[in-house]
Amino acid sequence: MAETNQAKKWYEKAGESPDVTASTRVRLARNLRREPFPARANAAQKEKVVQEVRGALLNGNSVLSREFRFLQLEELTNEAAASLVERHIVSPGFIADRQGKAVLVSEDESIAIMINEEDHVRIQVLREGMALKEAAETADRIDTLLGENLDFAFDQEFGYLTQCPTNLGTGMRASVMLHLPALTESGGMARMGANLSKLGLTLRGAFGEGTRAVGDLYQLSNQITLGLSENQAIENLSAIAGQLMNEERRLRQEMGGSLAWQDKITRAAGTLKSARLLSGGEAAELLSLVRLGIAQGLLADVDLGTMNALSVKVQPATLMTSAGRKLSEGERDQLRAKLLREALEPLRMGE
């Protein structure tokens, strides 16, 4: 089976509130009763879990089942495995040691079921834009579907049992990827992060470890899985995300009139349209600014779905996967520049 196919991927769309959000993610951690956690399982035990989960999904009585691809991690090239991470299908830890691991991926890549990650089963739903409720509902449907054929470890007092105690209870982690360039520029992000942790939420740069999140993308996620229902967690998260989104929009309005700010955005567009070499870090920064320019109406004729897709396509392993061969850093910088130049050719100044 081909590792990728031509169906439109979830991340090629824009979704709700695309001006301030990139994507939504909900994942559920589940484990099979009577099987050792993956960290303690041998090859045969892991293989048994893989086959049981695969069977539970593909033999389930749902139309959903039909559109899933099954990927055995050991069979992938390094680049194909890394590209799964870049497309957010699997976690980085998942590909570090690929022995005994597998993933079921829906055609549009919005649903992934990792088998033998930290837990036996990690159901992940990704959606473009702000879609916490829809993503949680989809995760719940997959959970129900798998639960028909699998015996999940569940305790009346603690809820779903997971390897790490921080996931006990609902086993749910939900997050929204927020695009907050104006909040970042205003210098309010550090204070914001401290306040949110008191509410049981985490806000951190989605990429990069420096003083400024790469591309000004931040992941807002829930931390509490015990003593709170999935619905309550999703509602808390939605409310706080909504506040951040409104604050970001307010600040953008303020900044929008600034010529220096417009200059920064239009120059970013000019550089992406003309550079012959682009590093991953610079591309992320420039794409962030252009994304903002499109959301603000300063730039036109390229939509935010395209921008979401480009953020994924310019990642190193995904570049190599699409090129069909290994590329040196210099070759990647060249290919990245070419891809962006061509994709953003229609981009022009708005009115």
Place this chain on the structure above:
Amino acid sequence: MAETNQAKKWYEKAGESPDVTASTRVRLARNLRREPFPARANAAQKEKVVQEVRGALLNGNSVLSREFRFLQLEELTNEAAASLVERHIVSPGFIADRQGKAVLVSEDESIAIMINEEDHVRIQVLREGMALKEAAETADRIDTLLGENLDFAFDQEFGYLTQCPTNLGTGMRASVMLHLPALTESGGMARMGANLSKLGLTLRGAFGEGTRAVGDLYQLSNQITLGLSENQAIENLSAIAGQLMNEERRLRQEMGGSLAWQDKITRAAGTLKSARLLSGGEAAELLSLVRLGIAQGLLADVDLGTMNALSVKVQPATLMTSAGRKLSEGERDQLRAKLLREALEPLRMGE
């Protein structure tokens, strides 16, 4: 009479060897016998010189006379005076104290006769590209024309008498404005300058006092006016300019294949086509790179004559003159960016 008019100016053309030269300049210093040098003349004496020179040109038996405008410096606004400097019509020193000074300017601004600069008469001929012989011939024709009606101070031993002894003899200073980005990048300019001074030539950055000439433009000029005919001086200068031009072209060939170099040039084009604010210094640097890109065929659909004209049009006082009012620095940066964005709209990648 209007201070500017719509005739195509010399600097809107490209000329010979436009890939490595911007312009050529020849000037002759002359003084009237029996009148004190301008530095020692009173208002009435200066006015007499102005009227004599004006009369000699405008009443001369030449078709040339008809196309000259007469500008009394005291009557100009500060911006109009500064713009004369930016368009290379007069020297910066000429407008510092404008009392008693005047200039005769040909329609295409290629010929200027400054009256009461350091000397009574400074005949200046400007030409696009490399045109030393043509410029010297034109200067000679103007000199002959004026000489029919004026009695120039001339000594059998010392030649033309000038206020400053360094101009004694031919009174001629000739120069070529060379565009040498590759020589500059290779780090060879300092050594070059030292060697040339031994040959009686000077090579210096046309703009800026820093470690690198702004826009990589250099003025190569003769220093010796005594014991050498005008023709000999022009031939020496031509020969050395030719060597520099060839060396620049050779280095460009070498660099042309470098992707990093191409990247720098195409990014410069992207920035000029998209920025909303541009300082004069940044504009000069970017125009230099785009000029090079056009000469190399990496960029297309804008010619070097346009690039020459833009270098003049984006100067502060010329911007204000065309806007018809005083502009703050921020307003100039905005207008400069707009002018360049619009003028370079057709610019695209070459094949």
